[in-house]
Amino acid sequence: MNTENVTKEESLDPEDWQLMRNLGHRMVDDMLTYLETVRDRHVWQPVPNEVKAFFRQPLPMEAQGAEHTYRDFLQYVLPHPMGNIHPRFWGWVIGTGTPLGMLADMLAAGMNPNVGGADHVANYVESQVLHWCKQMLAYPDEASGLLVSGGSMANLVGLTVARNTKAEFDLRQDGIYASDRKMTLYGSTETHSSVQKAVELLGLGGSAFRQVPVDKDFQIDLPELESTIARDRRGGCQPFCAVGNAGTVNTGAIDDLEALARICQRENMWFHVDGAFGALAGLSLELRPLVAGMEKADSLAFDLHKWMYMPYEVGCALVRHEEAHRKAFALTPDYLTHADRGLAGGKIWFSDYGVQLSRGFRALKVWMSIKEHGVQKYAKLIEQNVDQARYLAMLVEDAADLQLLAPVPLNIVCFRFIADRYDNDTLNEVNKELLIRLHESGIAAPSYTSINGNYALRVAITNHRSRRDDFELLVEEVVRLGNTLLDDARFCRRSPG
Amino acid sequence: MNTENVTKEESLDPEDWQLMRNLGHRMVDDMLTYLETVRDRHVWQPVPNEVKAFFRQPLPMEAQGAEHTYRDFLQYVLPHPMGNIHPRFWGWVIGTGTPLGMLADMLAAGMNPNVGGADHVANYVESQVLHWCKQMLAYPDEASGLLVSGGSMANLVGLTVARNTKAEFDLRQDGIYASDRKMTLYGSTETHSSVQKAVELLGLGGSAFRQVPVDKDFQIDLPELESTIARDRRGGCQPFCAVGNAGTVNTGAIDDLEALARICQRENMWFHVDGAFGALAGLSLELRPLVAGMEKADSLAFDLHKWMYMPYEVGCALVRHEEAHRKAFALTPDYLTHADRGLAGGKIWFSDYGVQLSRGFRALKVWMSIKEHGVQKYAKLIEQNVDQARYLAMLVEDAADLQLLAPVPLNIVCFRFIADRYDNDTLNEVNKELLIRLHESGIAAPSYTSINGNYALRVAITNHRSRRDDFELLVEEVVRLGNTLLDDARFCRRSPG
Numbered sequence: 002m003n004t005e006n007v008t009k010e011e012s013l014d015p016e017d018w019q020l021m022r023n024l025g026h027r028m029v030d031d032m033l034t035y036l037e038t039v040r041d042r043h044v045w046q047p048v049p050n051e052v053k054a055f056f057r058q059p060l061p062m063e064a065q066g067a068e069h070t071y072r073d074f075l076q077y078v079l080p081h082p083m084g085n086i087h088p089r090f091w092g093w094v095i096g097t098g099t100p101l102g103m104l105a106d107m108l109a110a111g112m113n114p115n116v117g118g119a120d121h122v123a124n125y126v127e128s129q130v131l132h133w134c135k136q137m138l139a140y141p142d143e144a145s146g147l148l149v150s151g152g153s154m155a156n157l158v159g160l161t162v163a164r165n166t167k168a169e170f171d172l173r174q175d176g177i178y179a180s181d182r183k184m185t186l187y188g189s190t191e192t193h194s195s196v197q198k199a200v201e202l203l204g205l206g207g208s209a210f211r212q213v214p215v216d217k218d219f220q221i222d223l224p225e226l227e228s229t230i231a232r233d234r235r236g237g238c239q240p241f242c243a244v245g246n247a248g249t250v251n252t253g254a255i256d257d258l259e260a261l262a263r264i265c266q267r268e269n270m271w272f273h274v275d276g277a278f279g280a281l282a283g284l285s286l287e288l289r290p291l292v293a294g295m296e297k298a299d300s301l302a303f304d305l306h307k308w309m310y311m312p313y314e315v316g317c318a319l320v321r322h323e324e325a326h327r328k329a330f331a332l333t334p335d336y337l338t339h340a341d342r343g344l345a346g347g348k349i350w351f352s353d354y355g356v357q358l359s360r361g362f363r364a365l366k367v368w369m370s371i372k373e374h375g376v377q378k379y380a381k382l383i384e385q386n387v388d389q390a391r392y393l394a395m396l397v398e399d400a401a402d403l404q405l406l407a408p409v410p411l412n413i414v415c416f417r418f419i420a421d422r423y424d425n426d427t428l429n430e431v432n433k434e435l436l437i438r439l440h441e442s443g444i445a446a447p448s449y450t451s452i453n454g455n456y457a458l459r460v461a462i463t464n465h466r467s468r469r470d471d472f473e474l475l476v477e478e479v480v481r482l483g484n485t486l487l488d489d490a491r492f493c494r495r496s497p498g
Numbered sequence: 499m500n501t502e503n504v505t506k507e508e509s510l511d512p513e514d515w516q517l518m519r520n521l522g523h524r525m526v527d528d529m530l531t532y533l534e535t536v537r538d539r540h541v542w543q544p545v546p547n548e549v550k551a552f553f554r555q556p557l558p559m560e561a562q563g564a565e566h567t568y569r570d571f572l573q574y575v576l577p578h579p580m581g582n583i584h585p586r587f588w589g590w591v592i593g594t595g596t597p598l599g600m601l602a603d604m605l606a607a608g609m610n611p612n613v614g615g616a617d618h619v620a621n622y623v624e625s626q627v628l629h630w631c632k633q634m635l636a637y638p639d640e641a642s643g644l645l646v647s648g649g650s651m652a653n654l655v656g657l658t659v660a661r662n663t664k665a666e667f668d669l670r671q672d673g674i675y676a677s678d679r680k681m682t683l684y685g686s687t688e689t690h691s692s693v694q695k696a697v698e699l700l701g702l703g704g705s706a707f708r709q710v711p712v713d714k715d716f717q718i719d720l721p722e723l724e725s726t727i728a729r730d731r732r733g734g735c736q737p738f739c740a741v742g743n744a745g746t747v748n749t750g751a752i753d754d755l756e757a758l759a760r761i762c763q764r765e766n767m768w769f770h771v772d773g774a775f776g777a778l779a780g781l782s783l784e785l786r787p788l789v790a791g792m793e794k795a796d797s798l799a800f801d802l803h804k805w806m807y808m809p810y811e812v813g814c815a816l817v818r819h820e821e822a823h824r825k826a827f828a829l830t831p832d833y834l835t836h837a838d839r840g841l842a843g844g845k846i847w848f849s850d851y852g853v854q855l856s857r858g859f860r861a862l863k864v865w866m867s868i869k870e871h872g873v874q875k876y877a878k879l880i881e882q883n884v885d886q887a888r889y890l891a892m893l894v895e896d897a898a899d900l901q902l903l904a905p906v907p908l909n910i911v912c913f914r915f916i917a918d919r920y921d922n923d924t925l926n927e928v929n930k931e932l933l934i935r936l937h938e939s940g941i942a943a944p945s946y947t948s949i950n951g952n953y954a955l956r957v958a959i960t961n962h963r964s965r966r967d968d969f970e971l972l973v974e975e976v977v978r979l980g981n982t983l984l985d986d987a988r989f990c991r992r993s994p995g
Contacts, residue, residue: 010882010965010966011875011878011879011882011962012879012962012963013594013596013807013871013875013879013962014533014534014596014597014962014963015597018530018531018534018597021530021597021598022526022527022530024601025523025526025527025530025597025601026522026523026526028526028601028604028605029519029522029523029525029526029604030519030522032604032605032608033515033518033519033522034515035608036511036608037511037515045618045841047617047839047843048617048618048619048622048844052619052622053622056619056622056623056625056626057626057629058626059633060629060630060633060634060868060873061630061868061869061872061873062872062873062874063872063874064870064871064872064874064875065869065870065872066870067597067598067870069869070598070866070869070870071866073869074605074862074866077619078605078609078619078620078623078862079605079609080619081618081619082609082611082618082619083609083611083612083616083618083620083841084618084841085610085611085612086608086609086610092616092841092842093612093833093834095612095856096610097510097610098607098608098610099510099511100511100512100515100518100522100564101518101564101567102607103604103607103608103610104521104522104525104604105607106603106604106606106607107525107526107529107600107601107603107604107607108525108529108571108575108576109603110595110599110600110602110603110604110809110810110863111529111532111533111583111595111600111809112575112576112579112580112583113582113583113593113594113595113600113809113810114579114580114582114810115580115582115590115592115810119580120544120545121542121545121578121579121580121581122545122549122553122574122575122577122578122579123575123580125545125549125550125553126553126575128553129553129554129555132554132557133557133558136556136557137557150647150854150856150857150858151854151855151856151857152855152856153853153854153855153856154853154854157853161699164701172698172701172703173698173703173704174703174704174705175703175705176674176680176701176702176703176704176705176706177673177674177675177701177702177703178674178677178680178703179703180675183673183675194829194830194831194834194855195855197829198827198829198853201669201670202658202699202700202853203699203700203701204661204669204673204674204700204701204702205673205674205701206669206670206671206672206673206674206675206676207670207671207673208671208672208673209673250833251832251833304856306856307856310510312607312608312610312858313607313610313611313612313856313857313858313859314854314856314857314858330695332691332694332695333691334691335748335947335948336590336747336748336945336946336947336956337590337691338946340930340933340934341934342544342934342937342938343933343934343935343936343937343938344542344580344581344589344937344943344945345589345937345945345946346544347545356650356651356654356695356699357647357648357650357651357811358648358649358650358691358692359592359647359648359649359650359801359803359804359810359811359813360647360648360810360811361647361809361810361811362810365571365575366607369567369568369571371557371558372558372562372566372567372570373561373562373563373564373567374510374561375558375559375560375561375562376557376558376559377559377560377561378508378510378561381508382508382509382510385507385508433837436837436840437837437838437839437840437843438840439840440839440840440841440842441839441840446841448833448841448842449833449835449837449842450832450833451832459833465508465509465510465511466509466511468507469507
């Protein structure tokens with residue numbers, strides 16, 4: 002009976018491994034050609050309706066096999082990308098990815114370890130990557146760290162440790178109920194929305210996050226910060242944390258991190274730095290002074306899938322105080338007891354430092370990428386992107402039809418098309434339409450934001466494929482599209498003259 | 499000047515794409531051979547000290563190139579896996595991965611979209627995958643959903659929506675401070691630690707999570723639950739949520755989900771189901787009755803990287819009430835305003851439904867895997883694993899030296915080696931040492947837990963490569979190792995006789 006059962010048992014492995022190898026080779030060829038030729042294609046095009054319809058097909062009950070599935074991928078998925086691997090994609094703050102980063106994700110998924118802990122190599126790889134990250138950013142080596150899904154999670158980790166450490170009661174056990182003073186934290190109005198999301202998630206309430214005005218350079222107004230803290234203390238709150246921005250999402254502004262570190266020390270507050278992309282400026286000796294003070298942060302959040310150009314998802318949270326970090330998250334039920342020897346041995350249990358218990362091998366692409374290129378190369382490319390931002394700002398300032406809307410301290414340029422005949426409301430609508438047409442043209446993909454009430458075309462350069470001539474083309478196209486819109490009846494009707 | 503600058507610009511793309519293609523082919527061949535031959539190797543072996551030393555090398559400043567980096571991977575990383583791709587790995591609850599799942603992660607990393615929103619194909623793929631997940635588990639199609647890093651995050655998403663929806667005030671804005679009653683939630687003592695972690699993170703405090711005793715089958719004791727809720731109401735608390743387990747981590751027990759749904763409805767409480775692996779039993783018509791009532795959950799958390807055998811990381815959170823889900827997370831600052839047309843158009847913005855703003859293309863491996871194999875195949879493999887658990891339980895019961903420690907309702911078997919001469923404390927130590935030696939032998943990798951104070955060898959079968967004869971070998975080895983330990987001086991000294 003038993004032998005019979007064995008022969009009937011099934012698995013998800015292929016019947017013919019050689020066919021799977023051949024398919025894998027085709028995938029490698031197709032994807033590398035796709036990357037090699039990306040410049041020849043549109044940055045982005047709308048997803049056609051027939052493609053959308055294809056993704057409404059019902060749940061497949063029967064197998065269609067690997068070959069057929071890959072054909073569906075080639076026909077329906079691959080041709081309709083977001084565009085962020087293209088040299089002229091500069092929307093939001095989105096990385097580009099690299100060929101070896103792509104292949105590393107395959108290796109990671111093939112080994113498929115759970116990097117939550119236990120004694121196996123992936124934990125040593127991640128541990129080394131964290132040491133490297135600390136070295137890269139001149140952060141203390143005794144700090145603890147964790148690779149996470151991205152900046153949102155890295156901010157959440159840092160702020161959780163801040164909340165639990167600064168609470169004057171056992172917050173993990175008793176909850177916020179045990180607080181007799183409202184715990185408040187501080188950051189500029191330019192702080193990324195993920196900080197607000199984290200504050201809400203942590204049960205502190207969005208109102209606990211005091212958004213302090215910025216100066217003309219979009220840096221946090223320090224006197225205003227200090228008076229807000231003092232007012233809150235008088236009002237019976239417990240100011241417990243300040244968030245410094247190393248590269249705001251709107252304009253790339255960097256707060257005065259040295260000053261924030263001093264204020265936090267004086268006020269007995271946790272100093273968290275959101276350096277999602279800007280922290281990486283620290284790799285460049287030329288740019289490092291911009292983020293001076295970052296190394297004094299109690300916790301530091303940044304992404305490797307943005308300005309280190311790695312494929313999604315990989316961000317990093319570093320915490321200066323290992324014990325505080327562990328105490329905020331560690332939890333060891335019977336079924337997770339660590340052992341002295343065997344598979345459940347090993348000293349590294351990353352699940353004690355964050356939300357995830359099961360964790361993938363995102364460390365591998367970081368490890369391989371840093372070895373492939375060396376850190377100096379990343380520093381050079383970051384400098385190149387900053388240089389391109391300055392170049393674009395210069396082109397904008399030189400163009401009569403364009404207006405720069407904010408300083409360009411790093412890699413983000415906010416500007417708009419202007420024409421004398423329009424009032425500001427109309428200019429906002431014109432630029433909004435202009436951006437959509439630019440997207441639809443497939444030529445370039447900036448995103449947008451609002452700067453002092455002005456609709457801004459926003460170019461954020463975290464792209465290793467961009468070249469100076471790409472920005473020249475962008476400027477030409479914006480001017481051309483803007484002038485086309487001058488003839489658009491919608492906007493003509495509404496001009497003040 | 500401009501031309502000169504263009505030629506000096508660098509990128510991270512390879513100088514020779516053909517060399518990268520060749521390297522990619524070798525990687526595909528190596529990894530597929532690695533998977534094809536996995537049965538011939540040890541499940542696990544300790545990481546050698548010289549390998550650990552290698553991972554203490556300093557930050558690479560200079561490029562070492564893709565080839566050399568891959569050689570380091572082959573030499574230092576690949577030979578020291580966790581072991582969970584092996585047919586005899588049954589530790590914790592860890593999936594196996596598949597060849598096409600591995601290749602799909604490469605395709606995803608090559609396209610490298612940010613699946614936070616905007617109008618591009620990856621959002622349609624994830625949307626379809628979520629529809630399929632709902633169909634698979636007979637969950638209402640109008641529910642909202644999100645692919646997440648895993649069960650911990652899926653539980654966090656569900657409990658966040660529960661907390662914010664059931665709060666009788668604006669919790670996002672005002673925080674838990676605004677509560678005049680302690681918000682309490684309920685689950686059995688067998689509930690996974692990630693629920694406690696979520697409760698702590700949400701600021702409710704671990705003490706808000708009332709752990710209700712279980713009956714002899716490790717299911718939540720319903721009368722005890724009801725009296726705890728009543729006592730809390732009398733004590734001025736607001737019972738707001740109950741967590742039902744569809745497959746506990748210790749024994750695979752499934753709470754009476756129908757009864758929990760009724761109690762939640764009557765008590766105006768949110769019903770969350772943690773179905774990390776057990777929810778997938780719903781795929782099988784034979785096993786579906788075990789999880790009856792799951793489809794009534796207000797939120798449902800489960801993993802695809804466990805009992806759907808997909809590579810890390812992919813879990814799923816489903817929420818019955820789309821608006822409640824969105825209201826718990828949506829946050830749209832200027833730089834994320836959605837547009838009518840263009841790249842920032844599109845109706846699907848997954849970032850409005852969870853913690854992450856940047857999100858990788860984890861949907862692709864799910865989409866390709868389900869198409870490759872069809873859902874019926876997954877149902878068959880899940881049944882096969884349950885059948886193997888029953889078979890192992892039978893082998894244990896037939897062996898004089900072995901003792902089954904808990905019922906086997908699903909895919910988890912807890913047992914131990916026994917010998918008359920030992921008291922219970924010694925048995926615990928013997929079995930602990932036995933498990934370590936079993937790991938070190940490389941023959942099989944169960945994990946462990948504590949069942950009613952007894953150290954248990956714990957076999958959790960979410961492995962598509964396991965066969966019946968693997969469990970026969972396990973039983974043989976446990977008996978052999980146990981008998982070897984009978985002669986171990988450490989344990990002889992401490993026997994009662």
